[in-house]
Every structure is written in C-alpha cells, then in structure tokens.
Amino acid sequence: MTEADLILTLLLIAGFALLGALITLGNARQARAIRDLEEAWRDWAEADLRLKRERERRELRPPADPDGYLNRIARALAGREAARWERIPEGFRGDGMLLSPLPPEAVSERFPGVRIRALRVDASAFEDPWVAETLSLLLEGEPRPQRWRLYILEPRRMRGALARVWS
Structure with missing residues (x-):
C-alpha cells in the first residue's frame, strides 16, 4: 500500500x-x-x-317541540316518557321525573319524602352535542349550567305496621 x-x-x-x-x-x-x-x-x-x-x-335555537325534546332525553336515560313537562324554578318536571342542573343534595332538600335516583345527562349519549345549552335555552336561565341530571322521583315506601294498614 x-x-x-x-x-x-x-x-x-x-x-x-x-x-x-x-x-x-x-x-x-x-x-x-x-x-x-x-x-x-x-x-x-x-x-x-x-x-x-x-x-x-x-x-343555537330552542327546539320547536320542547316536550318531545325532553321526552327524547328521558327515554334515552330512563326508558320512559312524561305526558307533559312543566317548567319549574328547579328545571323541568314531568310524571315522576325532574330534569335539573341542581346537584342531588339540593334536589333531595327541595323534595323531601321522595326517593331520588340521579342520571347524568351526557352529550355523548345523544345525537345533540349541545344538549346542556339547549336545555339552558329552554330554561331561559343565566348563567347557563353545563351539567344537567335527570332525577327519577319515587315516593318512599312505608315500612312496618303502617305499611300494612295503607296497603
């Protein structure tokens, strides 16, 4: 090399x-x-x-048929509908159901003597991604709450001798 x-x-x-x-x-x-x-x-x-x-x-505009919209939410979450929904300060009430932005503790305080089951209204469960905003438009509330729940209101069952008398 x-x-x-x-x-x-x-x-x-x-x-x-x-x-x-x-x-x-x-x-x-x-x-x-x-x-x-x-x-x-x-x-x-x-x-x-x-x-x-x-x-x-x-x-975003409120739905033309508010009862139908609220029933669609109730049917998707609880499997049942209300004949008529009425607007109350807590939200919307219809046939043993309450659709409200209030937390469960506040609802149980306002409705004593009623057993409450809460179901969260989640936009991913519906075809409407603006479900919270639409409900707020229906409620005509300010500020607009982002969390809504469907509460199933059931009367408490009586126990003991009193229950036998009333049944």
Missing part, C-alpha cells in the same frame, strides 16, 4: 464521515421543522374548532 493509497483511503473515510454528519444534521433540522408544522397545524385546528363551536352556539 502506497502513500497515495493511504491518503485516498483517509479522504474517503473523512468524506463518508462528513456526509453522515451532514445527513444527520439535515434529518434533525427536518424533524424539527415537521414538529413545528405539526404544532402550528394543531393550534390552527383548535382555533378553528373553537370558532366553529362558538358560531354553532350562537346559532
């Missing part, structure tokens, strides 16, 4: 090392650019989604 072959071998090794370093730096720069693009795209998508949600919220 001559001196020229040794220099040529060293130049080739140095060239391949330089090429590998340049490719590595280029890949790192490209990965950073892709991450920046992904972050910019995600920010844009979130802002766009917020704008669309706000536009949809502003265009």
